[in-house]
Amino acid sequence: MKPLLGTFYLLGMLVPGWLGYDRSLTQQRQEGVDKVASPWRILETYSYNRYHPMGEIYQWMSEIREKYTEVVTQHLLGMTYESRPMYYLKISQPSNNPKKIIWMDCGIHAREWIAPAFCQWFVKEILQNYKDNQRIRRLLKNLDFYVLPVLNIDGYIYTWTSDRLWRKSRSSHNNGTCFGTDLNRNFDASWCSIGATTDCESLTFCGTGPVSEPETKAVSSFIESKKENIACFLTMHSYGQLILVPYGYTKNKSNNHEELIQVGQKAANALKAKHGTNYRVGSSADILYASSGSSRDWARDIGIPFSYTFELRDNGTYGFVLPEAQIQATCEETMEAVLSVLDDVYEKYWYTNSARKAKSTALVLSLLMAFMSLL
């Protein structure tokens, strides 16, 4: 009997989830196969409805990579000021199809905990459903997802250990008397021209120069190197319930502003349909406030067509300290919004090609028939 069970366990490892998460089997599997494969310690009981400290998020990332190895790879983007590794996950269905990249980062501002929670939720949803969910399968045919669950790792850790409402990074300035740069004022987009300051004590300190911070540099260099293939740049924040399009540094609009608004509004509608939450859509300068050096503006300016900032729940009732009880609903509705944007991005690149072919074929056929009828 035992050898047979052993075979089943091994088979169960090859087909993830085949044996399900029955408690007793799991326990025996862990005891039995410790040496053969990594025990999925954190992933099996990982709650996506709780906030997680950075250590757990690092562990979660490696286990996700191990469990979904056929589509997930983990990559080092760079190092933070305090020398911590910045990892992103790449979700890609191997194929010969040409791919476009969707970039999503969370937690550029340390206190906005719901954002990293959403990045983790997003990854989980894609990976748990990509095999049976037609919508996600279609997206993965031609889109690769690059997800950075926590951008400002030093700051995030600081909100767990010292100050829950910390916002900036943890770089040291003025001989150690002043800490942190607002990473979302540090990108090379009209740097420090408006809505930011060179006063290092301010919460909107733009840094000592554009892209002066290692975290900004890591993201910047990477995005720059892949920019021809990036179709969509999403950066997740809280709070305010907004979908923001460029720009913050000027009231001028991007050349595809109408389209961005349309796609954004469709996403807001999809979001609202889930739990009734109201999101507003508009340019940052119009509906939020003027700000320069943001990653979203910079991404648009280097040519990435779809660039959005999401400000998640809520509207100020709890603000940054959003109760864990709201994580699920927030993530579910945000997922609908993001998928809506991705559908539109997908259709822009892949549907139009086939639609164009269909239209031109129809045109030729009808011309041919008209010609024939004249004969």
Add this chain to the structure above:
Amino acid sequence: MQLRRQPLSAPRPGDTRPAAQRLAGPLLLLLALQGAGASGGPEDSGWLQDAEPSSRLLSQAARAALHFFNFRAASPSALQVLENVLDGRAWVNQKKEYKFDLVFTTEFYSTEEDEKRLGQCSAQVFFRNEKPRPAVNVTCSQLIKKERRQEEDYHLYKLMKQLKSPLNAVSIPDSHGYIAPSLRPVWDLAFLGSSYVMWQKTTPFLQYYMSQISSVKQWKTNDDAIDFDYTVLLHEFSTQEIIPCRIHLVWYPSKPLKVKYHCQERQTPEEASGTEDGSAMALTELSNF
């Protein structure tokens, strides 16, 4: 319920300067401006209507009006928050002062997920350059019957009376956004006190939200009233700063709220130094206009 929307530019019949001094300064000024706005003569401060007021600006003014409304109602069980601005007009004058005429919807602060009843308010808000600011004239539809509201307040009051000092909490909510059910009334009462402070401090450029109660200095209930001394962290949106404010309030159901505060501002180039104080003791002259 009939809502009276009074556009600031419309002339009002028989609008004489009130001789009685029962009405407070702000109301006087507001009425004076209404008269001046109507005449459009050379003596008025040159109000120019903003053709396209930003939604942010209108929301900010609406929130200021709601802070004042919540403070005046002095009812921790019936606090309301802004849901949406339905209609808004804005005027600016040469002194860079703003006034607004608004209609907006509200919902209950302590709303359950399914309970989404909306109230509606109309307000005129005047941001002056001198303190106290801003002047607010606001009427709201009745979201909850007066008797029911008083019952709920009294119920909250009894729950608060049961809480022993010192309150076993460092931060409310905790880092994960959790508020213990027994401490929920404390949060509501703190929000009521903060409403006064946020009303006082809101300008067309600065708007505030309550982030966390960072400490409770005192919680006394030996007399009839609740005597609450605490520090709250306010989040200012445009600067993103967190401003600690020490608030001391005294509350009894159906009585006006008494509140004193002291905020620790980080020095900014435009503002003068460091701290800001304010208080409201007797309120009768600011009652419903």
